[in-house]
Amino acid sequence: MADSRAPDPTRRSERSRRAIYAAALALVTEVGYARTTVEAIAARAGVGKQTIYRWWPSKGAVLLEAFLDLADQAARAADGGAGLHGIPDTGDLAADLRLVLRATVDEMNDPAFDLPSRALAAEGIVDAELGAEFARKLLEPQLQLYVKRLRAGQEAGDVRRDIDVRVALELLVGPLAHRWLMRTLPLTHAYADAVADLALYGLAPRP
């Protein structure tokens, strides 16, 4: 049956945008960052090259947005819809950190997130300029969510006031990233819980 509505250019654009993101992520997974081209993204997405250049100045810009969208989708899938809008503040810091670290583990175990993210990480590790750009634009905004939650924790008396929370958050995200990228041991919810517990309460006995 024909749709009675007139063709909607916004919906068509949205469809093209999503096809371009999907093509970009598929290509970076299959051939790596360096060999992904705007031409190949356009061909795979079924759009003209000029459509991509109308919206984005470069391959790097398309991929940055595709990864921002991927991270947001993955976070929505993992936490039941909240997306990258923040870390919950239920007043129970340990529970909130366990929740977000479990969601991160779920992302890392999801091939739709894992494979393109590995391709991007691998390129950023050997290409200093690209790595720094993606750290600044893609990673740092996510890390700032931890800064915000840990600062609220300092105000509530749940986090030491004498620590730099921008450094402290790396004790939460660093171990998960290490296990993910270095492939040492499985990424499980029990591991996420252990990291949250150890980061909060430390390795040394409490007096």
Place this chain on the structure above:
Amino acid sequence: MADSRAPDPTRRSERSRRAIYAAALALVTEVGYARTTVEAIAARAGVGKQTIYRWWPSKGAVLLEAFLDLADQAARAADGGAGLHGIPDTGDLAADLRLVLRATVDEMNDPAFDLPSRALAAEGIVDAELGAEFARKLLEPQLQLYVKRLRAGQEAGDVRRDIDVRVALELLVGPLAHRWLMRTLPLTHAYADAVADLALYGLAPRP
């Protein structure tokens, strides 16, 4: 002046072995793991391909040994000669951890370690089999040094007895690896000290 000693095949072999390691690390830095070949290593080291195959069964085996040697050299340079023979146990756990994390920071900031190690990490991140093999053979033995030191800490009463030290050590090495590979912020001795302090005493206030 001529050396009065007779030619020494052991010394000649040692010279060839070092030239092969250096060639393998230089190539992996310049062209990446995938495009490094036994032929190119042999040509660059000035030895015959058959010399390499007499000592190692494959490219991966040469590179594994070259990286083991690199890690040992880097550790010796960073800690004044001790090499990868352990983490000191002076009885002051905080000081011992600061020392080893500062040495790790120095390694990560040394181009001779940094560049080939990045090339290897990048390949392991996208190649699951290679990544797992290098984690098992190259990384895990280094992590076991932390296991040993933290177990001694448990016996001395400096580490909680209710924690899994194999997980706990990741709060020490994970943050440094994250900053190194993700290029977020500078790797400094002050950062190493902060990570050691936070890992030991935690983010939550002590009662």
